[in-house]
Amino acid sequence: MLAKRIIACLDIKNGRTVKGVNFENIRDAGDPVELGAFYAAAGIDELVFLDITATNEKRKTLADLAKKIAAVINIPFTVGGGVASIEDVRILLQNGADKIAVNSAAFKKPTLIADMAREFGSQCIVVAIDTKQEADGEWYVYLNGGTVPTSTTCLAWAQEAANLGAGEILLTSMNHDGTKSGFALEITAAVSKAVSIPVIASGGGGTMEHFEAVFKVGAADGALAASIFHFKEMEVHALKSFLLDNGLPIRL
Amino acid sequence: MNVAIVKYNAGNILSVTYALERLGVSPVVTDNIEELQKADRVIFPGVGEASTAMAYLKERNLDTVIKKLEQPVLGICLGMQLLCSYSEENDTTCLSVFDERVVSFLPNGTDKIPQVGWNTISDYSSNLFNDLPENAYCYFVHGYYAALGPDTAATTNYILPYSAALHKNNFYGVQFHPEKSAAVGEKILQNFLDIV
Numbered sequence: 001m002l003a004k005r006i007i008a009c010l011d012i013k014n015g016r017t018v019k020g021v022n023f024e025n026i027r028d029a030g031d032p033v034e035l036g037a038f039y040a041a042a043g044i045d046e047l048v049f050l051d052i053t054a055t056n057e058k059r060k061t062l063a064d065l066a067k068k069i070a071a072v073i074n075i076p077f078t079v080g081g082g083v084a085s086i087e088d089v090r091i092l093l094q095n096g097a098d099k100i101a102v103n104s105a106a107f108k109k110p111t112l113i114a115d116m117a118r119e120f121g122s123q124c125i126v127v128a129i130d131t132k133q134e135a136d137g138e139w140y141v142y143l144n145g146g147t148v149p150t151s152t153t154c155l156a157w158a159q160e161a162a163n164l165g166a167g168e169i170l171l172t173s174m175n176h177d178g179t180k181s182g183f184a185l186e187i188t189a190a191v192s193k194a195v196s197i198p199v200i201a202s203g204g205g206g207t208m209e210h211f212e213a214v215f216k217v218g219a220a221d222g223a224l225a226a227s228i229f230h231f232k233e234m235e236v237h238a239l240k241s242f243l244l245d246n247g248l249p250i251r252l
Numbered sequence: 253m254n255v256a257i258v259k260y261n262a263g264n265i266l267s268v269t270y271a272l273e274r275l276g277v278s279p280v281v282t283d284n285i286e287e288l289q290k291a292d293r294v295i296f297p298g299v300g301e302a303s304t305a306m307a308y309l310k311e312r313n314l315d316t317v318i319k320k321l322e323q324p325v326l327g328i329c330l331g332m333q334l335l336c337s338y339s340e341e342n343d344t345t346c347l348s349v350f351d352e353r354v355v356s357f358l359p360n361g362t363d364k365i366p367q368v369g370w371n372t373i374s375d376y377s378s379n380l381f382n383d384l385p386e387n388a389y390c391y392f393v394h395g396y397y398a399a400l401g402p403d404t405a406a407t408t409n410y411i412l413p414y415s416a417a418l419h420k421n422n423f424y425g426v427q428f429h430p431e432k433s434a435a436v437g438e439k440i441l442q443n444f445l446d447i448v
Contacts, residue, residue: 005370045369074433075391075434096270098393121300168368198364251389
Protein backbone atom coordinates (compact mmCIF):
# COMPACT_ATOMS: atom_id res chain seq x y z
CA MET A 1 0.00 0.00 0.00
CA LEU A 2 1.24 3.45 -0.88
CA ALA A 3 2.49 5.08 2.32
CA LYS A 4 1.47 8.44 3.72
CA ARG A 5 4.54 10.65 3.60
CA ILE A 6 6.25 12.56 6.39
CA ILE A 7 8.27 15.38 4.90
CA ALA A 8 10.80 17.68 6.51
CA CYS A 9 11.13 21.15 5.07
CA LEU A 10 14.36 23.07 5.22
CA ASP A 11 13.96 26.78 4.63
CA ILE A 12 17.25 28.18 3.48
CA LYS A 13 18.65 31.67 3.64
CA ASN A 14 22.21 32.48 2.66
CA GLY A 15 23.03 28.78 2.52
CA ARG A 16 21.81 28.04 6.05
CA THR A 17 18.66 26.35 7.31
CA VAL A 18 16.34 28.74 9.07
CA LYS A 19 12.76 28.66 10.23
CA GLY A 20 10.50 31.60 10.82
CA VAL A 21 7.43 31.75 12.98
CA ASN A 22 4.71 33.02 10.62
CA PHE A 23 7.54 33.75 8.19
CA GLU A 24 9.20 36.20 10.61
CA ASN A 25 11.79 36.06 13.43
CA ILE A 26 13.99 33.58 11.63
CA ARG A 27 16.13 31.20 13.72
CA ASP A 28 19.12 29.24 12.46
CA ALA A 29 18.87 25.45 12.39
CA GLY A 30 22.12 24.60 10.71
CA ASP A 31 23.69 23.35 7.53
CA PRO A 32 21.02 22.14 5.06
CA VAL A 33 22.99 19.25 3.57
CA GLU A 34 23.98 17.91 6.99
CA LEU A 35 20.48 18.34 8.35
CA GLY A 36 18.99 16.67 5.27
CA ALA A 37 21.27 13.66 5.65
CA PHE A 38 20.34 13.44 9.33
CA TYR A 39 16.63 13.31 8.45
CA ALA A 40 17.17 10.75 5.70
CA ALA A 41 18.92 8.49 8.22
CA ALA A 42 16.18 9.13 10.77
CA GLY A 43 13.54 7.78 8.38
CA ILE A 44 11.94 10.88 6.87
CA ASP A 45 10.22 10.01 3.55
CA GLU A 46 11.10 13.10 1.60
CA LEU A 47 12.85 16.44 1.95
CA VAL A 48 11.91 19.86 0.66
CA PHE A 49 14.54 22.58 0.37
CA LEU A 50 13.04 26.04 -0.08
CA ASP A 51 15.23 29.07 -0.55
CA ILE A 52 13.04 31.62 1.16
CA THR A 53 15.20 34.52 0.07
CA ALA A 54 15.00 33.58 -3.57
CA THR A 55 11.79 35.20 -4.74
CA ASN A 56 12.31 38.46 -2.95
CA GLU A 57 15.92 38.82 -3.91
CA LYS A 58 15.43 37.49 -7.45
CA ARG A 59 18.06 34.82 -7.04
CA LYS A 60 17.78 32.37 -9.91
CA THR A 61 18.61 28.81 -8.90
CA LEU A 62 19.71 26.50 -6.18
CA ALA A 63 21.67 24.30 -8.52
CA ASP A 64 24.84 24.06 -6.44
CA LEU A 65 22.89 23.19 -3.35
CA ALA A 66 20.86 20.55 -5.22
CA LYS A 67 24.06 18.87 -6.33
CA LYS A 68 25.50 18.80 -2.82
CA ILE A 69 22.26 17.36 -1.48
CA ALA A 70 22.03 14.70 -4.21
CA ALA A 71 25.55 13.54 -3.42
CA VAL A 72 24.73 12.59 0.17
CA ILE A 73 20.97 11.97 0.40
CA ASN A 74 19.38 8.63 -0.55
CA ILE A 75 15.71 9.68 -0.58
CA PRO A 76 13.72 11.95 -2.90
CA PHE A 77 13.97 15.70 -2.50
CA THR A 78 12.26 18.78 -3.85
CA VAL A 79 13.94 22.12 -4.42
CA GLY A 80 12.19 25.47 -4.67
CA GLY A 81 12.50 29.19 -4.22
CA GLY A 82 12.48 31.60 -7.12
CA VAL A 83 12.00 28.94 -9.79
CA ALA A 84 10.65 30.93 -12.72
CA SER A 85 11.53 29.25 -16.01
CA ILE A 86 11.92 25.97 -17.88
CA GLU A 87 15.67 26.54 -17.76
CA ASP A 88 15.62 26.88 -13.94
CA VAL A 89 13.86 23.52 -13.73
CA ARG A 90 16.18 21.83 -16.19
CA ILE A 91 19.29 22.88 -14.25
CA LEU A 92 17.86 21.74 -10.91
CA LEU A 93 16.79 18.35 -12.29
CA GLN A 94 20.18 17.88 -13.94
CA ASN A 95 21.76 18.61 -10.58
CA GLY A 96 19.91 15.75 -8.94
CA ALA A 97 16.65 17.25 -7.65
CA ASP A 98 13.69 14.87 -7.99
CA LYS A 99 11.00 17.54 -7.99
CA ILE A 100 10.83 21.29 -8.34
CA ALA A 101 8.52 23.53 -6.33
CA VAL A 102 7.19 26.55 -8.15
CA ASN A 103 5.09 29.22 -6.47
CA SER A 104 4.75 32.92 -7.37
CA ALA A 105 6.09 32.61 -10.92
CA ALA A 106 3.48 29.97 -11.75
CA PHE A 107 0.69 32.10 -10.33
CA LYS A 108 1.79 35.09 -12.38
CA LYS A 109 2.14 32.97 -15.53
CA PRO A 110 0.08 29.77 -15.18
CA THR A 111 1.08 28.42 -18.61
CA LEU A 112 4.50 27.87 -17.05
CA ILE A 113 3.04 24.83 -15.26
CA ALA A 114 1.86 23.29 -18.52
CA ASP A 115 5.18 24.02 -20.19
CA MET A 116 7.14 22.46 -17.32
CA ALA A 117 4.88 19.40 -17.18
CA ARG A 118 5.19 18.84 -20.92
CA GLU A 119 8.96 19.19 -20.83
CA PHE A 120 9.79 17.20 -17.68
CA GLY A 121 6.62 15.30 -16.72
CA SER A 122 4.00 16.21 -14.15
CA GLN A 123 5.56 13.99 -11.50
CA CYS A 124 8.40 16.46 -10.87
CA ILE A 125 6.34 19.68 -10.83
CA VAL A 126 5.13 20.67 -7.36
CA VAL A 127 2.98 23.78 -7.16
CA ALA A 128 3.46 25.41 -3.77
CA ILE A 129 0.57 27.55 -2.55
CA ASP A 130 0.76 29.89 0.46
CA THR A 131 -2.76 30.55 1.60
CA LYS A 132 -4.40 32.64 4.32
CA GLN A 133 -7.92 32.64 5.65
CA GLU A 134 -9.20 36.22 5.71
CA ALA A 135 -11.90 37.79 7.87
CA ASP A 136 -14.54 36.84 5.29
CA GLY A 137 -13.75 33.17 5.98
CA GLU A 138 -12.35 32.57 2.50
CA TRP A 139 -8.84 31.22 1.84
CA TYR A 140 -6.79 33.41 -0.53
CA VAL A 141 -3.52 32.86 -2.36
CA TYR A 142 -0.51 34.88 -1.19
CA LEU A 143 2.66 35.41 -3.21
CA ASN A 144 6.34 36.19 -2.68
CA GLY A 145 6.82 34.29 0.56
CA GLY A 146 3.45 35.29 1.92
CA THR A 147 3.98 39.03 1.57
CA VAL A 148 1.69 39.83 -1.37
CA PRO A 149 -2.06 39.13 -1.12
CA THR A 150 -4.18 38.23 -4.16
CA SER A 151 -7.94 38.07 -4.72
CA THR A 152 -7.75 34.48 -6.01
CA THR A 153 -9.06 31.72 -3.76
CA CYS A 154 -6.81 28.84 -2.84
CA LEU A 155 -9.31 26.29 -4.13
CA ALA A 156 -9.61 27.95 -7.55
CA TRP A 157 -5.85 28.18 -7.97
CA ALA A 158 -5.23 24.61 -6.82
CA GLN A 159 -7.74 23.31 -9.36
CA GLU A 160 -6.27 25.41 -12.15
CA ALA A 161 -2.74 24.27 -11.28
CA ALA A 162 -3.82 20.62 -11.29
CA ASN A 163 -5.60 21.04 -14.62
CA LEU A 164 -2.50 22.63 -16.11
CA GLY A 165 -0.43 19.58 -15.20
CA ALA A 166 0.95 20.07 -11.70
CA GLY A 167 2.00 16.77 -10.17
CA GLU A 168 1.48 17.73 -6.57
CA ILE A 169 0.17 20.61 -4.43
CA LEU A 170 2.20 21.79 -1.44
CA LEU A 171 -0.33 23.70 0.61
CA THR A 172 0.87 26.01 3.38
CA SER A 173 -1.61 27.67 5.68
CA MET A 174 -0.15 30.99 6.77
CA ASN A 175 -2.65 31.12 9.63
CA HIS A 176 -1.24 27.90 11.04
CA ASP A 177 2.41 28.04 10.02
CA GLY A 178 4.69 28.21 13.04
CA THR A 179 1.83 28.02 15.55
CA LYS A 180 2.07 24.28 16.41
CA SER A 181 -1.70 24.36 16.87
CA GLY A 182 -2.50 21.78 14.21
CA PHE A 183 -2.78 21.71 10.41
CA ALA A 184 -5.50 23.57 8.48
CA LEU A 185 -7.75 20.54 8.17
CA GLU A 186 -10.71 22.05 6.32
CA ILE A 187 -8.85 23.72 3.48
CA THR A 188 -6.54 20.71 3.13
CA ALA A 189 -9.51 18.37 2.84
CA ALA A 190 -11.24 20.74 0.41
CA VAL A 191 -8.19 20.95 -1.86
CA SER A 192 -7.58 17.21 -1.61
CA LYS A 193 -11.18 16.55 -2.65
CA ALA A 194 -11.03 19.08 -5.50
CA VAL A 195 -7.90 17.80 -7.23
CA SER A 196 -6.78 14.33 -8.32
CA ILE A 197 -3.10 14.89 -7.52
CA PRO A 198 -1.35 14.41 -4.15
CA VAL A 199 -1.72 17.19 -1.59
CA ILE A 200 0.98 17.89 0.97
CA ALA A 201 -0.23 19.78 4.04
CA SER A 202 2.14 22.28 5.61
CA GLY A 203 1.93 24.57 8.59
CA GLY A 204 0.85 23.99 12.17
CA GLY A 205 1.99 20.45 12.95
CA GLY A 206 2.85 20.44 16.67
CA THR A 207 1.77 17.08 18.07
CA MET A 208 1.57 13.54 16.70
CA GLU A 209 -2.23 13.77 16.84
CA HIS A 210 -2.06 16.76 14.48
CA PHE A 211 -0.36 14.56 11.90
CA GLU A 212 -2.89 11.78 12.40
CA ALA A 213 -5.70 14.29 11.88
CA VAL A 214 -4.25 15.79 8.71
CA PHE A 215 -4.18 12.33 7.12
CA LYS A 216 -7.50 11.07 8.46
CA VAL A 217 -9.55 14.30 8.43
CA GLY A 218 -7.54 16.47 6.03
CA ALA A 219 -7.15 13.63 3.50
CA ALA A 220 -3.55 14.72 2.90
CA ASP A 221 -1.12 12.44 1.07
CA GLY A 222 1.83 13.91 2.91
CA ALA A 223 2.45 16.17 5.89
CA LEU A 224 5.31 18.60 6.06
CA ALA A 225 6.92 20.21 9.06
CA ALA A 226 10.09 22.09 9.83
CA SER A 227 10.83 23.59 13.23
CA ILE A 228 9.42 20.74 15.33
CA PHE A 229 11.94 18.48 13.62
CA HIS A 230 14.79 21.00 13.48
CA PHE A 231 14.61 21.77 17.18
CA LYS A 232 14.09 18.11 18.08
CA GLU A 233 10.68 18.70 19.59
CA MET A 234 9.43 15.65 17.74
CA GLU A 235 11.44 12.62 16.69
CA VAL A 236 10.69 11.31 13.17
CA HIS A 237 10.74 7.62 14.10
CA ALA A 238 8.48 8.15 17.12
CA LEU A 239 6.01 10.11 14.99
CA LYS A 240 5.94 7.42 12.31
CA SER A 241 5.52 4.62 14.87
CA PHE A 242 2.59 6.50 16.38
CA LEU A 243 0.90 6.93 12.98
CA LEU A 244 1.47 3.27 12.10
CA ASP A 245 -0.02 2.20 15.45
CA ASN A 246 -3.02 4.34 14.61
CA GLY A 247 -3.75 2.47 11.42
CA LEU A 248 -2.08 4.64 8.79
CA PRO A 249 0.14 3.18 6.04
CA ILE A 250 3.59 4.40 7.05
CA ARG A 251 7.12 3.39 6.03
CA LEU A 252 9.18 2.45 9.05
CA MET B 253 34.71 -3.06 -9.90
CA ASN B 254 34.05 -1.57 -13.31
CA VAL B 255 30.44 -0.31 -13.49
CA ALA B 256 29.04 1.38 -16.58
CA ILE B 257 25.87 3.48 -16.64
CA VAL B 258 24.22 3.69 -20.04
CA LYS B 259 24.27 7.30 -21.21
CA TYR B 260 21.17 8.24 -23.17
CA ASN B 261 18.44 10.85 -23.34
CA ALA B 262 16.65 9.88 -20.12
CA GLY B 263 17.28 11.58 -16.79
CA ASN B 264 18.30 10.65 -13.22
CA ILE B 265 21.80 9.52 -14.16
CA LEU B 266 23.43 11.81 -11.59
CA SER B 267 21.40 10.29 -8.72
CA VAL B 268 22.35 6.75 -9.77
CA THR B 269 26.01 7.79 -10.03
CA TYR B 270 25.96 9.28 -6.54
CA ALA B 271 24.21 6.22 -5.09
CA LEU B 272 26.96 3.97 -6.46
CA GLU B 273 29.64 6.33 -5.19
CA ARG B 274 28.13 6.04 -1.71
CA LEU B 275 28.70 2.28 -2.06
CA GLY B 276 32.34 2.91 -2.92
CA VAL B 277 32.06 2.36 -6.67
CA SER B 278 32.99 5.00 -9.26
CA PRO B 279 30.84 4.28 -12.32
CA VAL B 280 31.49 5.55 -15.83
CA VAL B 281 28.57 7.11 -17.68
CA THR B 282 28.98 6.13 -21.30
CA ASP B 283 27.32 5.33 -24.62
CA ASN B 284 30.55 3.82 -25.94
CA ILE B 285 29.76 0.29 -27.08
CA GLU B 286 33.13 -1.18 -26.13
CA GLU B 287 33.06 0.37 -22.66
CA LEU B 288 29.58 -1.05 -22.06
CA GLN B 289 30.58 -4.50 -23.25
CA LYS B 290 33.71 -4.75 -21.11
CA ALA B 291 32.14 -3.43 -17.86
CA ASP B 292 31.61 -5.86 -14.94
CA ARG B 293 28.15 -4.41 -14.39
CA VAL B 294 25.87 -2.31 -16.58
CA ILE B 295 23.14 -0.08 -15.19
CA PHE B 296 20.41 1.08 -17.54
CA PRO B 297 18.63 3.92 -15.73
CA GLY B 298 15.92 6.19 -16.99
CA VAL B 299 13.20 8.68 -16.30
CA GLY B 300 11.34 9.76 -19.38
CA GLU B 301 9.17 8.60 -22.23
CA ALA B 302 9.51 5.18 -23.90
CA SER B 303 9.32 5.93 -27.63
CA THR B 304 11.84 8.81 -27.64
CA ALA B 305 14.22 6.75 -25.50
CA MET B 306 13.95 3.73 -27.83
CA ALA B 307 14.47 5.92 -30.91
CA TYR B 308 17.61 7.35 -29.33
CA LEU B 309 18.98 3.90 -28.49
CA LYS B 310 18.31 2.60 -32.02
CA GLU B 311 20.04 5.56 -33.66
CA ARG B 312 23.21 4.66 -31.78
CA ASN B 313 22.81 0.90 -32.19
CA LEU B 314 22.60 0.64 -28.41
CA ASP B 315 19.40 -1.44 -28.66
CA THR B 316 21.19 -4.49 -30.08
CA VAL B 317 24.24 -3.94 -27.85
CA ILE B 318 22.21 -3.87 -24.63
CA LYS B 319 20.21 -7.00 -25.53
CA LYS B 320 23.41 -8.98 -26.07
CA LEU B 321 25.23 -7.99 -22.89
CA GLU B 322 26.41 -10.99 -20.88
CA GLN B 323 27.39 -9.42 -17.55
CA PRO B 324 24.73 -8.55 -14.92
CA VAL B 325 22.55 -5.70 -16.25
CA LEU B 326 20.15 -3.68 -14.08
CA GLY B 327 17.37 -1.64 -15.66
CA ILE B 328 15.84 1.01 -13.42
CA CYS B 329 12.32 2.42 -13.94
CA LEU B 330 12.10 3.34 -17.66
CA GLY B 331 15.27 1.27 -18.15
CA MET B 332 13.41 -1.80 -16.87
CA GLN B 333 10.39 -1.02 -19.03
CA LEU B 334 12.56 -0.73 -22.14
CA LEU B 335 13.91 -4.23 -21.44
CA CYS B 336 10.33 -5.57 -21.73
CA SER B 337 8.71 -6.67 -24.99
CA TYR B 338 6.39 -3.75 -25.57
CA SER B 339 5.23 -0.52 -23.94
CA GLU B 340 1.79 0.97 -24.36
CA GLU B 341 3.45 4.36 -23.89
CA ASN B 342 3.20 5.69 -27.44
CA ASP B 343 2.88 2.13 -28.79
CA THR B 344 6.59 1.32 -28.46
CA THR B 345 8.29 -1.95 -29.38
CA CYS B 346 10.97 -2.49 -26.74
CA LEU B 347 14.04 -4.72 -26.37
CA SER B 348 12.25 -8.02 -25.56
CA VAL B 349 14.80 -9.19 -23.01
CA PHE B 350 11.86 -9.78 -20.66
CA ASP B 351 8.61 -11.27 -21.98
CA GLU B 352 6.40 -8.95 -19.95
CA ARG B 353 4.44 -6.08 -21.46
CA VAL B 354 4.26 -2.55 -20.08
CA VAL B 355 0.79 -1.05 -19.82
CA SER B 356 -0.82 2.06 -18.36
CA PHE B 357 -2.47 2.16 -14.93
CA LEU B 358 -6.21 2.59 -15.38
CA PRO B 359 -8.06 4.97 -13.05
CA ASN B 360 -10.03 3.21 -10.29
CA GLY B 361 -11.55 6.34 -8.81
CA THR B 362 -9.40 6.40 -5.67
CA ASP B 363 -5.73 5.89 -6.43
CA LYS B 364 -3.85 8.68 -8.15
CA ILE B 365 -1.96 8.19 -11.42
CA PRO B 366 1.02 8.25 -11.74
CA GLN B 367 1.93 6.44 -8.55
CA VAL B 368 4.39 8.63 -6.66
CA GLY B 369 5.78 7.60 -3.30
CA TRP B 370 6.83 4.74 -1.07
CA ASN B 371 5.19 1.37 -1.57
CA THR B 372 6.03 -2.14 -0.42
CA ILE B 373 7.58 -4.93 -2.47
CA SER B 374 7.09 -8.65 -1.74
CA ASP B 375 7.14 -12.22 -3.16
CA TYR B 376 10.86 -12.04 -3.95
CA SER B 377 12.34 -14.59 -6.33
CA SER B 378 15.73 -13.11 -7.17
CA ASN B 379 19.14 -12.76 -5.55
CA LEU B 380 18.61 -9.00 -5.95
CA PHE B 381 16.53 -9.19 -2.76
CA ASN B 382 18.86 -11.29 -0.63
CA ASP B 383 18.58 -10.47 3.09
CA LEU B 384 15.68 -8.04 2.61
CA PRO B 385 12.58 -8.33 4.79
CA GLU B 386 9.25 -8.98 3.06
CA ASN B 387 7.26 -5.80 2.41
CA ALA B 388 10.29 -3.54 2.26
CA TYR B 389 9.42 0.00 1.21
CA CYS B 390 10.79 1.39 -2.05
CA TYR B 391 10.28 4.70 -3.84
CA PHE B 392 8.18 4.60 -7.02
CA VAL B 393 7.36 7.22 -9.67
CA HIS B 394 5.50 5.78 -12.66
CA GLY B 395 2.30 5.78 -14.68
CA TYR B 396 3.02 2.57 -16.61
CA TYR B 397 3.79 -0.84 -15.16
CA ALA B 398 5.03 -4.26 -16.25
CA ALA B 399 2.33 -6.87 -15.85
CA LEU B 400 2.96 -10.02 -13.84
CA GLY B 401 4.70 -12.72 -15.85
CA PRO B 402 7.28 -15.50 -15.81
CA ASP B 403 10.14 -13.03 -15.16
CA THR B 404 8.44 -11.31 -12.21
CA ALA B 405 10.98 -11.22 -9.36
CA ALA B 406 9.01 -9.10 -6.88
CA THR B 407 5.49 -7.70 -6.80
CA THR B 408 3.85 -4.48 -5.67
CA ASN B 409 0.19 -3.71 -5.32
CA TYR B 410 -1.10 -0.40 -6.61
CA ILE B 411 -4.55 -0.48 -8.21
CA LEU B 412 -3.57 -4.09 -9.00
CA PRO B 413 -0.60 -6.42 -8.39
CA TYR B 414 2.19 -5.88 -10.91
CA SER B 415 5.93 -6.53 -11.38
CA ALA B 416 8.03 -4.41 -9.01
CA ALA B 417 11.06 -6.27 -10.37
CA LEU B 418 11.97 -8.63 -13.21
CA HIS B 419 14.82 -11.10 -13.50
CA LYS B 420 15.85 -13.34 -16.37
CA ASN B 421 19.34 -14.82 -16.68
CA ASN B 422 21.84 -11.93 -16.35
CA PHE B 423 19.14 -9.25 -16.74
CA TYR B 424 17.51 -7.54 -13.77
CA GLY B 425 14.96 -4.76 -13.71
CA VAL B 426 13.33 -2.72 -10.96
CA GLN B 427 10.36 -0.41 -11.40
CA PHE B 428 11.22 1.59 -8.28
CA HIS B 429 14.25 3.81 -7.78
CA PRO B 430 16.84 2.01 -5.61
CA GLU B 431 18.96 5.18 -5.72
CA LYS B 432 16.14 6.97 -3.86
CA SER B 433 14.96 4.13 -1.65
CA ALA B 434 17.13 4.76 1.42
CA ALA B 435 18.78 1.73 3.07
CA VAL B 436 16.58 -0.78 1.22
CA GLY B 437 17.64 0.65 -2.12
CA GLU B 438 21.29 0.61 -1.09
CA LYS B 439 21.00 -3.07 -0.15
CA ILE B 440 19.47 -3.89 -3.54
CA LEU B 441 22.24 -2.03 -5.39
CA GLN B 442 24.83 -3.77 -3.22
CA ASN B 443 23.23 -7.16 -3.99
CA PHE B 444 23.46 -6.33 -7.69
CA LEU B 445 27.15 -5.49 -7.32
CA ASP B 446 27.67 -8.71 -5.32
CA ILE B 447 26.16 -11.09 -7.89
CA VAL B 448 28.58 -13.95 -8.55
